Amino acid sequence: MSSQTNPRPLLRMSAIAKSFPGVVALGGVDLEVGRGEVHALLGENGAGKSTLLKILAGAQASDSGTIELDGLPVVLANPQDAHRQGIVTIYQEFTLAPNMSIADNVFVGREPGSRLLINDRQLDEATSQLTKSIGLERGPRTLVRDLSVAEQQMVEIARALSMKSKLIVMDEPTSALSLAEVDKLFEIVLGLKAQGISTIFVTHRLEEVFRICDRYTVLRDGQNAGAGAVAETSVEGIIKLMVGRELKALSERRAATEFGPVMLEVRDIVRLRTVTSPQAIELRNVSFNVRRGEVLGIAGLIGAGRTEMARAIFGADPFDSGHVLIDGVETAIRSPQEAIVHGIGLVPEDRKQQALFLSLAIKTNLTMAAHDRISRWRYFIDSRTEAGLVDDYRQRLNIRMAHPDQLVANLSGGNQQKVVLARWLALGPKILIVDEPTRGIDVGAKVEVHNLLLEMANSGIAVIAISSELPEILTIADRILTMREGRVTGEILSADADQEKLMKMMTAPIDRAA
Ligand SMILES: Nc1ncnc2c1ncn2[C@@H]1O[C@H](COP(=O)(O)OP(=O)(O)O)[C@@H](O)[C@H]1O
Numbered sequence: 398m399s400s401q402t403n404p405r406p407l408l409r410m411s412a413i414a415k416s417f418p419g420v421v422a423l424g425g426v427d428l429e430v431g432r433g434e435v436h437a438l439l440g441e442n443g444a445g446k447s448t449l450l451k452i453l454a455g456a457q458a459s460d461s462g463t464i465e466l467d468g469l470p471v472v473l474a475n476p477q478d479a480h481r482q483g484i485v486t487i488y489q490e491f492t493l494a495p496n497m498s499i500a501d502n503v504f505v506g507r508e509p510g511s512r513l514l515i516n517d518r519q520l521d522e523a524t525s526q527l528t529k530s531i532g533l534e535r536g537p538r539t540l541v542r543d544l545s546v547a548e549q550q551m552v553e554i555a556r557a558l559s560m561k562s563k564l565i566v567m568d569e570p571t572s573a574l575s576l577a578e579v580d581k582l583f584e585i586v587l588g589l590k591a592q593g594i595s596t597i598f599v600t601h602r603l604e605e606v607f608r609i610c611d612r613y614t615v616l617r618d619g620q621n622a623g624a625g626a627v628a629e630t631s632v633e634g635i636i637k638l639m640v641g642r643e644l645k646a647l648s649e650r651r652a653a654t655e656f657g658p659v660m661l662e663v664r665d666i667v668r669l670r671t672v673t674s675p676q677a678i679e680l681r682n683v684s685f686n687v688r689r690g691e692v693l694g695i696a697g698l699i700g701a702g703r704t705e706m707a708r709a710i711f712g713a714d715p716f717d718s719g720h721v722l723i724d725g726v727e728t729a730i731r732s733p734q735e736a737i738v739h740g741i742g743l744v745p746e747d748r749k750q751q752a753l754f755l756s757l758a759i760k761t762n763l764t765m766a767a768h769d770r771i772s773r774w775r776y777f778i779d780s781r782t783e784a785g786l787v788d789d790y791r792q793r794l795n796i797r798m799a800h801p802d803q804l805v806a807n808l809s810g811g812n813q814q815k816v817v818l819a820r821w822l823a824l825g826p827k828i829l830i831v832d833e834p835t836r837g838i839d840v841g842a843k844v845e846v847h848n849l850l851l852e853m854a855n856s857g858i859a860v861i862a863i864s865s866e867l868p869e870i871l872t873i874a875d876r877i878l879t880m881r882e883g884r885v886t887g888e889i890l891s892a893d894a895d896q897e898k899l900m901k902m903m904t905a906p907i908d909r910a911a
């Protein structure tokens with residue numbers, strides 16, 4: 398790897414420290430990146446990654462520490478200093494001007510008149526050359542506001558290239574991209590590498606690290622937790638560095654032949670677009686079943702109708718025709734309240750908007766659905782029972798909180814999701830539907846949520862897991878259904894599936910006559 402063959406790395410950050418009032422964000426961190434190297438900066442939320450990168454971008458001052466480029470000490474007091482040194486940072490929130498053209502954004506601050514470019518035509522030509530070199534098929538005069546997120550990111554990269562960068566830094570560049578867009582971004586990164594340009598990138602998707610990165614650095618609680626060559630480690634190795642402890646292996650699953658009887662059967666659910674909701678995604682004859690103890694994964698692209706299907710079954714949205722059978726009995730569900738009575742739970746995609754009461758305490762969020770168990774008379778909560786229940790779930794789910802009276806808003810995403818799951822566990826559902834159960838949460842918490850879902854299934858619950866992350870679906874599902882444009886397009890046992898097969902099934906052409 399570059400920094401091993403080259404005794405003098407391109408970048409060496411040493412003993413970087415940075416505190417905010419009450420928080421040590423970085424307690425003396427080192428980072429070394431070689432020339433032409435793709436370097437993964439990893440760590441759970443709050444580990445200090447963004448702070449370190451802001452210091453490298455000259456956007457934030459460190460309290461102490463040194464930075465060397467090509468072996469020479471540099472001072473990066475502001476973003477211009479960093480640009481002059483060939484370091485360009487692309488942030489999670491883009492810094493493009495939406496009402497300006499691609500060309501103006503790429504060359505902002507250096508328009509005609511500067512020694513580089515004389516007039517509009519040269520500006521457009523220079524822009525086209527850059528955008529074409531990274532595969533952005535848009536004219537230089539296109540307004541940035543008309544571009545997709547992926548295209549905007551490419552404009553940021555074109556801007557970085559225009560500055561003759563040596564090092565491009567990207568903080569979570571793939572979190573808002575589709576699989577195809579991620580592929581394209583990685584092609585660009587490999588193209589940069591071929592030109593000797595280094596990239597540092599932050600991601601929460603560890604499979605990306607193994608696809609594209611040469612070396613990695615892991616931070617934990619503002620300290621170095623480990624670094625090395627990607628080829629010499631594994632996903633488990635990196636997770637262990639990130640969370641600082643050995644995670645429990647995934648729960649053992651029984652063979653598909655050992656699942657119980659069908660718990661939920663969905664037959665021919667149809668939901669048509671109405672005049673009042675012309676944008677709604679239609680459901681076309683959606684049929685499937687889930688057995689007791691089984692995890693059914695639902696894969697599909699955005700707009701495939703997965704969330705709509707879940708909401709229809711849960712009684713959150715009406716449907717036009719079709720049947721839902723629970724335990725073999727046809728059941729009409731007209732509202733979420735009725736769904737809950739029939740033993741169906743739904744953990745929605747957007748836990749902040751739909752699942753949690755952010756301004757209420759953890760204990761209230763945890764126990765609100767289980768009031769029958771903790772109140773002696775309907776409206777009086779027995780605080781001892783409540784405390785016991787909260788403590789029980791806190792231990793079983795490893796929910797990290799300061800105190801049960803703490804507001805849910807102050808928990809990390811992973812711990813918030815555990816609170817939502819605990820609330821359903823307390824209700825003892827027969828069928829649990831989870832929609833993007835680990836979106837935006839840390840790897841450590843992710844493995845714990847996966848384990849929790851598998852344990853729920855092992856206890857006899859029929860679990861339906863909707864996810865856009867194919868590795869996640871392949872990890873937790875026993876059987877996988879693919880959907881596209883409101884239709885079920887295929888079904889496969891997890892054991893027989895891989896990402897490529899699933900992608901094919903998710904994008905299979907649709908027979909519209911059917
Ligand atoms: N501007 C700030 N003011 C106060 N605390 C901050 C600020 N920026 C970051 N922090 C804190 O510093 C720590 C590291 O944050 P950050 O660098 O954003 O981590 P990461 O990017 O790895 O998630 C966190 O505890 C965070 O709350």
Ligand SMILES: [Mg+2]
Binds near residue numbers: 446
């Ligand atoms: Mg960050």
